Amino acid sequence: MTPSSPVPSAAGWASTLLGDLCEIHSGPGHLAAPANRAERGIPLLRPMNIGHRGEIVHHDLAHVPEEDSTKVSGYRLAVGDILCVRTGSPGRAARVSEAEAQWLFTSNLLRLRLRTPELGRYLVHYLNSPQARTWIGRETPRGVGIPSISVAVLAQLPVAVPPPDEAEHICTVLDTLAEKASVHEEIARTTMEIRERLSALLFAGFDHALGRTAGTM
Structure with missing residues (x-):
């Protein structure tokens, strides 16, 4: 594997783009505002809930009022979805389990819904790998404000399969x-x-x- 080619020379490996493997969506922007949250309701995942070992951390959870659920039904999480941090330290990823099914996520995260679900476990490890972190760090704009990666840019991430x-x-x-x-x-x-x-x-x-x-x- 070289910096210019993410695919090892071993037989059977292939290269594709992340956007070809999954649909990528950011969370609803209005949920990022503390005023739209509640002490109880639908759990809302934020970057702090994405662990460093590919796990979702159930600590200091925010919530969205149950009465607002119909407004965000399209952003409900499903088992096997992957959440990727979009702002701050872009790229860190975790996989949604049954415990987080139907939860919500803020616009500071990106939801990856795989077209080939059996690749989910591997893809979480790949997104957290040095190769992916280096690419994301290079492609994330650096300037004034908080580092952030867009859906369009992340979709171009080369993935070694x-x-x-x-x-x-x-x-x-x-x-x-x-x-x-x-x-x-x-x-x-x-x-x-x-x-x-x-x-x-x-x-x-x-x-x-x-x-x-x-x-x-």
Whole structure:
């Protein structure tokens, strides 16, 4: 694989454009305004909900009032859709699961609806790859304001498509590494929580938390 040609020399690989693999749409612009949100209703995904390992993060979710659902029915998410960050740090992508089906997304995200759904798992990994990130970074306008990539530009992203068995192997390897990273991150998070709680006890004079008394320090 070279910078000018994203396709490896291995047999069976092909090159196509992202726009040939899926329909790309941005979310409704009016949903980006906080005034149009509610504490409860239809969950609304934003760039902060797109994780760095191709997952959707259910943290700090915004919502759209249920009574407004008919106005945005065309923007409902379906299982297998891919959401790609459009503004800020363009390109980061995650795949919609059953947990996010029928949710909504803001105009800061792009929805990719695949014409060949079986490529979805592979395509998320590809969009998060160094090759795709480099291309998107190069094609994203740099100037005044927040970096943003358009539907038309993203549709021109070259995509290297391997044979099905090779795509499955790539996804298995990357999914395994992502799971390991998630476990280590959870261990680190839990360790820091224990540290914070223990620190509060220690500085309050409760050294017995470690089997010691304050007078022996």
